[in-house]
Amino acid sequence: MTPEMWQRLKPLFDAAIEKPAAERERFVDEVCGDDIELKKELTALLKANDEQTGYIDTPVVNLGEWLPERGRRWHGQSLRSDGPGTGTHRA
Amino acid sequence: LASTRSTAGGQDTSITALLGQLSEGNREVEARLIPQIYEELRRVAGRYMRFERVNHTLQPTALVNEAYTKLIQEPHVPWKSRAHFFATASRLMRHILVDHARARRAGKRGGVQHQVTLAEDILPAPGQSPIDVLALHEALERLTVLDPRQGRIVELHFFGSLSFEEIAAVLQVSERTVKRDWRMARAWLKLELSKEP
Numbered sequence: 001m002t003p004e005m006w007q008r009l010k011p012l013f014d015a016a017i018e019k020p021a022a023e024r025e026r027f028v029d030e031v032c033g034d035d036i037e038l039k040k041e042l043t044a045l046l047k048a049n050d051e052q053t054g055y056i057d058t059p060v061v062n063l064g065e066w067l068p069e070r071g072r073r074w075h076g077q078s079l080r081s082d083g084p085g086t087g088t089h090r091a
Numbered sequence: 092l093a094s095t096r097s098t099a100g101g102q103d104t105s106i107t108a109l110l111g112q113l114s115e116g117n118r119e120v121e122a123r124l125i126p127q128i129y130e131e132l133r134r135v136a137g138r139y140m141r142f143e144r145v146n147h148t149l150q151p152t153a154l155v156n157e158a159y160t161k162l163i164q165e166p167h168v169p170w171k172s173r174a175h176f177f178a179t180a181s182r183l184m185r186h187i188l189v190d191h192a193r194a195r196r197a198g199k200r201g202g203v204q205h206q207v208t209l210a211e212d213i214l215p216a217p218g219q220s221p222i223d224v225l226a227l228h229e230a231l232e233r234l235t236v237l238d239p240r241q242g243r244i245v246e247l248h249f250f251g252s253l254s255f256e257e258i259a260a261v262l263q264v265s266e267r268t269v270k271r272d273w274r275m276a277r278a279w280l281k282l283e284l285s286k287e288p
Contacts, residue, residue, distance in 0.1 A: 044282055
């Protein structure tokens with residue numbers, strides 16, 4: 001993987017995951033064309049995106065608890081499938 | 092950075108306000124702020140190292156002392172907001188945990204038998220996998236070569252528990268951009284870490 005390849009992948013990945021699962025394969029075929037390497041990388045990323053990621057989703061250190069005010073505000077947020085800060089804020 | 096909370100004496104002492112004053116160069120505030128942060132950290136540090144390996148040898152007290160030392164060695168960091176403070180702290184935490192993991196690895200190679208004394212509350216919770224901090228750190232370094240912003244987003248989340256909103260504030264990009272970058276970085280890290288032995 002090179003930075004150049006990564007920058008090519010970014011918009012394709014963003015566009016692909018917005019599409020229904022049934023349409024993704026065709027989309028990947030269309031945008032990658034004959035570029036086998038691009039297709040391989042994009043397909044792998046999409047597959048990984050759909051799977052559970054394990055510990056990556058849970059911060060190793062919860063710095064929010066350092067400060068009580070912030071801890072109350074952010075406590076209970078879901079940091080799972082949609083990433084940080086996607087849960088409902090508590091008052 | 093303005094704050095609306097004030098003490099009875101008219102002096103705002105909330106951490107938010109202190110951070111704001113610190114960003115304006117008030118060193119006296121720094122002297123009051125750092126011990127306040129230190130106390131908070133000491134209180135909770137042990138409880139939040141949840142996924143280190145079971146034979147982790149880092150004591151919460153050592154973590155705190157190292158964190159505190161590094162904080163006061165960075166007096167010129169422009170802590171413009173709480174988010175910026177957490178951004179600094181997340182990098183600090185990453186370095187502490189990586190340094191520790193490297194030392195532990197070196198100790199094993201040298202045949203040193205570590206006497207592990209773990210506080211019960213820093214063991215991984217039942218049913219949760221231990222984390223290989225070095226593997227994650229190395230994968231993050233590779234990600235940063237590919238896309239520095241994505242690497243920073245993962246660091247802010249994983250080692251600092253910042254929300255999308257806070258990460259966006261630190262990096263001065265939209266939350267939508269943070270979410271997009273996070274999603275792709277997360278997928279890539281999953282692939283990279285699955286390759287680890």
